Amino acid sequence: TKALEHADVVVASIFVNPTQFNEASDLENYPRTIEADLVKLEASGCHVAFMPDVEEIYPEGHKTKTIEYEGLDLVMEGAERPGHFDGVVEVVARLFDIIQPDVACFGEKDFQQLAIIRKLVDEHDYAIDIIPCPIVREPHGLAMSSRNERLTEEQRQRAAILYETLQEMKNLVDIMNPDEVEQWGRDALNSSEYAELEYIQVADSQTLKTIFRWHECDSARAFVVARFGEVRLIDNLEIFRA
Missing domain, CATH: 3.40.50.620 (HUPs)
Known part of the structure; x- marks a missing residue:
């Protein structure tokens, strides 16, 4: 559309x-x-x-x-x-x-x-x-993907933690530096017994390079990839805009 x-x-x-x-x-x-x-x-x-x-x-x-x-x-x-x-x-x-x-x-x-x-x-x-x-999401926040068809209903519900984590990282921008926000997201997902975290990264939206201070870029995004069972899921969210 x-x-x-x-x-x-x-x-x-x-x-x-x-x-x-x-x-x-x-x-x-x-x-x-x-x-x-x-x-x-x-x-x-x-x-x-x-x-x-x-x-x-x-x-x-x-x-x-x-x-x-x-x-x-x-x-x-x-x-x-x-x-x-x-x-x-x-x-x-x-x-x-x-x-x-x-x-x-x-x-x-x-x-x-x-x-x-x-x-x-x-x-x-x-x-x-x-x-x-823009990313189209299921009602509980999971980014829509053809790979979601391979998830069980239980896994689909649990995978909502990806978007929940990204949203909370956005909420932390005002009180944490980029590396602290990234580490918070990493800890949150590593503490989940259902998500097998592959990587999580906060980066400049244009260059995709790591940033150390928010003012270094016009826009920053958080990127995450994790597996739920055998299914590899990817998501991202803009968490900062100057």
Whole structure:
């Protein structure tokens, strides 16, 4: 629906990209709900669903686009999943080349990906406006994701602790430094018997670099990744704006 605010014709891509998965099991287990996706797209007003196969996206002899990450790929998801963003850049560039959109919408849930796609557009001079889409949440705060389908109802309720922690970190900005807020969030999630914390980080919203004082940036976000059972969940929240 966000795209309809900016375009007359909306194209949505449905493609599980093999080049951005580090583990074969993660690719194999990634939810594929084509029929349900199409129903949702039609209900939201989408005009075209683009569902290419791997050969169409990566034909023999295609040239791979790359970017200078300038450190964007060395933190958080880049550090945890080496090569992941190379796959993201490759597939998004191919989608841009095939569809040739005027605007493209990407969710803020994958905020690091959003920053890297903006870098791709800038470096390769794509005439595309990148529109960030706010995170859509379930009633108890869990960020919506196809991965949520793999959670039990009990795990889904317990996973709400991610957003609760991010919100409390935002409330602490006035009385703590960035590293103290980050450590508070780390301690809160490590004390949960249900969340297996992978990382939590407070960073500049633009550069994704660690900050030591709030006044060092115009905006700061808290990023978190944790596992609930076998399901890896990601979330973030802007906690400071100058």
